[in-house]
Amino acid sequence: MTASGLSAVGPSARAISLAEVYKSFGMNEVLSGISLTVPAHEVICLIGASGSGKSTLLRCINLLEPIDAGRICLLGQDVTEPDINANLVRRQVGIVFQSYNLFPHMTVLRNVTLAPIKALRTAKGQAEDTARELLARFGLADKQDEYPDRLSGGQQQRVAIVRALAMQPQVMLLDEVTSALDPELVAEVLDVIRELAASGMTMLIATHEMGFARDIASRVCFLEEGRIIEEAPPAELFTDPKDDRTRRFLRRIVEAGRM
């Protein structure tokens, strides 16, 4: 509980806490009462089949999707109140998407500095210095003047992570950030995330990389049909799952050669 910007909220600092969150798209209920806590400086992984609600959950936390019922607290602040300033909330929560979503008409440097300059009103020179430091830290120093379509998928995804980090968020949400990558490019992105975890970043990660989840997560949540079926430390969940549905899911993963 030493990270700057975290307001004290009880004995164990909760970076994110969700209580009974519901979300539907039309008739289709995607989140059916999700309750979840992410303590500060911990990494929680969400696993589950496609369509189980992992991505929607992350998008709701970032306020990209309004929820139908329930409560989401970020850094001790209820962000589901109607008069909340979504832009201020999002500046503290970085999100990285499966498909990178870099701005194709801007150089790497401009991609990274746009939000600090326009949203935080950071001076251009200062924003660029910070951006260069971050790019160098993740092995992208020589790419700052390239356009995204000249980069490999792994490089683009690392730029997307740097772009989110440039806002100096308290929390990072990673939405299947390696799913769109060629297998040989996955490692470079996972290494970046490992480094972030080692530096104490609070992260909520939706992933299909079970080995990675086992390594990095302090807890793993298995989602199915918009519910958290099972939540446990990875050693327990992967070796001795309690719920039949978790077992079935993990068996399919093993059969597919993904674990």
Add this chain to the structure above:
Amino acid sequence: MTDNQPGGGTGGSGYGGPTAPSMLSAGVSAGLPMAGSFGTGRGPKLLSGGGGRRATAISTVSTLVVLAALVAIFLAAPGSSQVRHTFFDPHDMWQSFIGDPQKGYYSVGIAIWLNIRMFLAAEVLILILALVIALIRQSTAAVLFPLRVLAMIYVDFFRGVPLLLVVYAVGFGIPALRLAFVSTQSFAVYGVIALTLSYSAYVSEVYRAGLNSVHQSQVAAARSLGLSQGTALRYVILPQAVRNVIPPLLNDFISLQKDTALVGVLGAIEANQAAQIYGSTVFNYSSLTVAAILFLILTIPLARFTDSLIDRDRRRRLAGATR
């Protein structure tokens, strides 16, 4: 016209005989390099039959054959000499180009500047008004519902009514209101207003297509970084949207350049109107040819520029796709 014809006709064959073919042959030689690059360089190769010098030679020869055939048909037509005299008389073309107020006609060469000025003014106004309309139509806020309906009616209306009628309505309607200031402008001003009203409806749809072409994930990425809706639109969405629709935008502006001629019906002395006046004063319509050539000189560079942009964009996409 009938009085002039016999004498003019013989004079015409003296003048027009050498001129018309030489004009066309100038077109051929100018067309040669383009024929080569068009036949082999551009676009998905739907019609290509080989590459390199052989293809260039074939396209050159086929272009020459086609043009020669067209010239032959033109020259062999029974009314050829009259047509050449009435529309391609070098003397009349020059006279109408420089104009002579003493004899009651205006210079087409000077009148074209009015077209250019109207075009430039209308272009700027259209780009702004059309963007506003497109953004209103794309908005989702409940408060803006009445504006959205208005914008939709506007687009439906001005796309449906012929531009000529809009020119009449604005050019004769607003002065008839006899309001201070707004009713006392020149015909060129009313022309620009009419062009702006009509073209903004089309161009707003082009913008809208551009806005729709930017993937929703770009909005999500921008907003997720804490950028406000306005900032996201300004720096992330609009630049991509506009880039995607530059060719169709320029296409509309090529069309706008020549539609400035419609303002002539109000009595504004633009190129087409000046040419008409020359024709009805001197009874020779070579002035219309002059106006046509001047319009071509304006539109062709813009058309080639549009092509080069499309080409560059295609290369960029291909370069991106290979990574």
